Amino acid sequence: MDALAITLEKFWSDSSSLLMKAEACKEIANVPKASVIFETSGSTGIPRKIVLSKQGLMVSAANVNAHLKVSAASVWGLCLPIWHVGGFAVPVRCYQAGCRLSIYSGRWDALESAKWLEREKVTHASMVPTQIFDIVKLGLRAPKSLIAIVVGGGQLAETIGQDARKLGWPVLASYGMTEAGSQIATQALEELAQPYCMDRLSILPCWKTRTNENSILEICGEPLLLGELVEERDGEKTFHPRASAWFTTSDRVELDDHWMSISGRADALVKIMGELVSPQRVTQALIALGMNPASFAVLAMPDERRENRLVLAYDAKDSSDWLCLMENYQQQAPGYEQINEAIAVSEIPRSALGKILIDELRNHLSS
Structure with a gap:
């Protein structure tokens, strides 16, 4: 299908x-009418087919457009x-707002x-973190027409988000998933005047939110x-x-009225020497030191x-000085957050949107 x-x-x-x-769209008979089905695996690599209604996708588009001040x-x-769904949602927003799609x-x-x-x-675009990293790495200035880039x-x-904003790129942190038809919470345009951070996201009006006993x-x-x-079968x-x-969902959060702070995936924390450790936090620390996020994974x-x-x-083809960067990290990290082993791989398995397929990578390293 053409966008x-x-x-x-x-x-x-x-x-x-x-x-x-990816190869072609096809009609499906045994699901509710006027729906769109997306194949997703998240970061686990386990394939699922999520069924969304066209009406729900339109409601999501209307809320995102209003939040980002999109007009005709x-x-x-x-x-x-x-x-x-992140790509599909873009032309949906164009239809809802009556604006042009490029x-x-x-x-x-x-x-x-x-x-x-x-x-x-x-004026508006959606991108993934690896695309923003590539832009920042080249030191490219943002076009003056841009109002918002939802990441x-x-x-x-x-650190990458802050560098992007310094170059004029209006990057906004967001939180969403295929099951939600796109975004659940996104930073407001007013926050572009501040340094980029993930601390607080504005929950879109179409969502009711709560947390269970495990947050x-x-x-x-x-x-x-x-x-x-x-x-x-x-x-x-x-x-x-x-x-x-x-x-x-699978995410721990803190809620405050219509604001949300993401603490991380509930299944991402692991025990090391009696301490709860987040591999994602270690990953972010390595990126802050200069490691290319497209060329490594911590698990x-x-x-x-x-x-x-x-x-x-780490990707064996990557030419960056990863050893030096890792040594810098080791010097400042507590013992339970130290990297215990570095392994070169021919490729870091990723989804089409750049998400690392952790289970697939773990199976490869274990074989």
């Missing part, structure tokens, strides 16, 4: 349901694949993307998934509707003595 088709009335008036795939005069730039074509290139943004006078699909290191976020709202398309695909109005591996040990898997 421009999503901006047309014909797509929204059609009651058929589509499965979005705006221009949304698309540089993400539309078979992922599509970046070809293989991702930071310099070419900056030229495209300036040439097309793009999703992973956490952008604060895990639960969400309720019209954009929420209808259910999942599950392949049974006999090969048949069956629609499993959502069991409750509320959906429990916990089982250890008889320490319960778990931290392993740095």
Whole structure:
């Protein structure tokens, strides 16, 4: 499917349901009408098919557009694949706002993307952290037309975000997921005047939020998934509707009125020498020291003595001085957050949006 088709009335008036795939889209019969199905694996690598309603996607688009002050005069730039909800949501917002869509074509290139943004006078865009890193690494100045870049699909290191803002790039931290049809919380435009940080995100009005006894976020709202398309043992695909109005995420958060602070994934903390350790926090510390986020991953591996040990898997093709950077980190990190082993790999497995597939990488290192 062409992204421009999503901006047309014909797509929204059609009651058929589509499965979005990289190679081609196809109609699906045994799910609710007027829905869109996205294949996702998050960071676990376990494939799932999430069913979203077209109406829910439109509600999400309306809330995002209002939050970012999008009007009919705006221009949304698309540089993400539309078979992922983060990319699909961009032309949906164009249809909802009645504004123009500009599509970046070809293989991702930071310099070419900056030229495209300036040439097309793009005002709003969604990008993933690796794209922002590439832009900052080249020291590219932002086009004057840009009003907001929503950063999703992973956490952008604060140092990279701060450098991006210094170069004029209006990067806004966001929190969302496929099950929510895109964003749940996003920084406000007013926060662009401050140094970039992930401390507080503004919850979009379409969402009700609460936490359970373990501080895990639960969400309720019209954009929420209808259910999942599950392949049974006999090969048949069956629609499993959502069991409750509320959906429990995998993230620990702190809520304060309409604000949200992300503490991290509940399943990402590991015990090392009796201490709870976040591999994500170690990753952010290494990025802050200058390590390329596209070329390494930190993960916990089982250890008889320490319960778990931290392993740095790095891309063997990367030419940066990772050893020196790791030594700098080791000098300042407490013992339980030290890297215990560094392993060169031929490739860091990632999703199409750049998310590291942790389970796949862990299985590779264990084999």
